[in-house]
Amino acid sequence: MRKLIGYLFAGLVLFGFAATASLAYAYPIAAAVVCPSCYGMEYAGRRIVVDAAMPAQMRAELLGDAEIAASEVGAFYGAFSRQPYLVACSTEACDHRMGGRGAKAITLSTPFVTVLRLSPRGIDPTILTHEFSHVELHHRVGLWARLTGAFPAWFDEGIAVLVSADQRYIRSAPTASERCVRDSERPLPTTPFEWTSKVGKDSMLYADAVCRVLRWMDANGGRDGLLRAIDAAGDGTAFNPDQALRGRGLS
Template identity: 40%
Template structure:
């Protein structure tokens, strides 16, 4: 009798374990299907990417030519140097997932963009984003949010405008040492949330330029990166962004 009860309990626990395992597998599969970019940054190897020799945290496709490998090395080194130079040091260490074919980028969840920061911990670059400007733009997002404490926030226009300034993107700013680097000035409020930004930027190609203009002018008044680091400290101390930076 005792042995029968023991076997019954064992069978019950085996069923429970099998059910939990099935649920876990289904949940993981659901994430992979719904959010492939999140899954890819968690397990690059699961999506055909391998760690790039000599660069920890950098993942790319196999069978690259010598020219392609050289291009990746230059982009990684230049973008990291850009971030470290502007911020004084690079405190973040995002994984970099680099695709040199569109099929690869689609497989890891990429879309029409040149590059994208994922969960403020990784950066994905498409074949169209394989240059230091795009890479440092996305890495600036990760660096900023790494430095911001939990609860400290900046509006999306500031985040995007700062990334343009840090990456020194010539599409949206005049080159240094222009007194005013703006190519287009904001004429009204800029998007505050990510959802608002994506909606506005998709309709108005000048949105990045307007945000970059506002941020570049603010940085010029506040002493450049010194002013930014001071802003981050005050935000981390609990000061609201609206009391520190005038919105357009």
């Protein structure tokens, strides 16, 4: 019996080591939150991890941009209820070490913690506001709805463009049609995996997504209707914005 307990204990220890190693390999940004020095990183503020070589000016910009982004997201959603960890790099070499493969920023959401990876090109208030929108929405609708496409990835991305007012994909204008930079009738990706694959080939999918979100909002009570739909999706209510748009002849 004692030997069996010993074997079980050893197995648990080995499993723990394997799980930790897998996490560090697959998601170095998550591991860097736990052990920043293991990756040449350090804490520059509460929940903010940067590479040790990041200049003071860039650190100050990052802190300021994060405050702006949190304020913008809180104003749109009524709250910014889940503060993420930020793992930011000042060099492309650091970004690559943290798992970056060209994207300006990536949000890793789990039921327990949310971590954002920022490349040197992602230290920007618009990019951070976009990512913080994902953080808040993911917290509200839950992991299952996103992974299964029950809450479509394109709708998530379109909201993030709207909240961040990213001028590459949305104009400042009084009506939805005037704000649209591009309005495509093509089907848009519903799962995060499909979105990542397709947007890498056509970044203007962001413009298509936000235009469709704007048209949905026009037909469904604007911002208040959008927030109600998000809360309902979080409670398990099926959400099919494409169907709603087709039902009103808008898609």
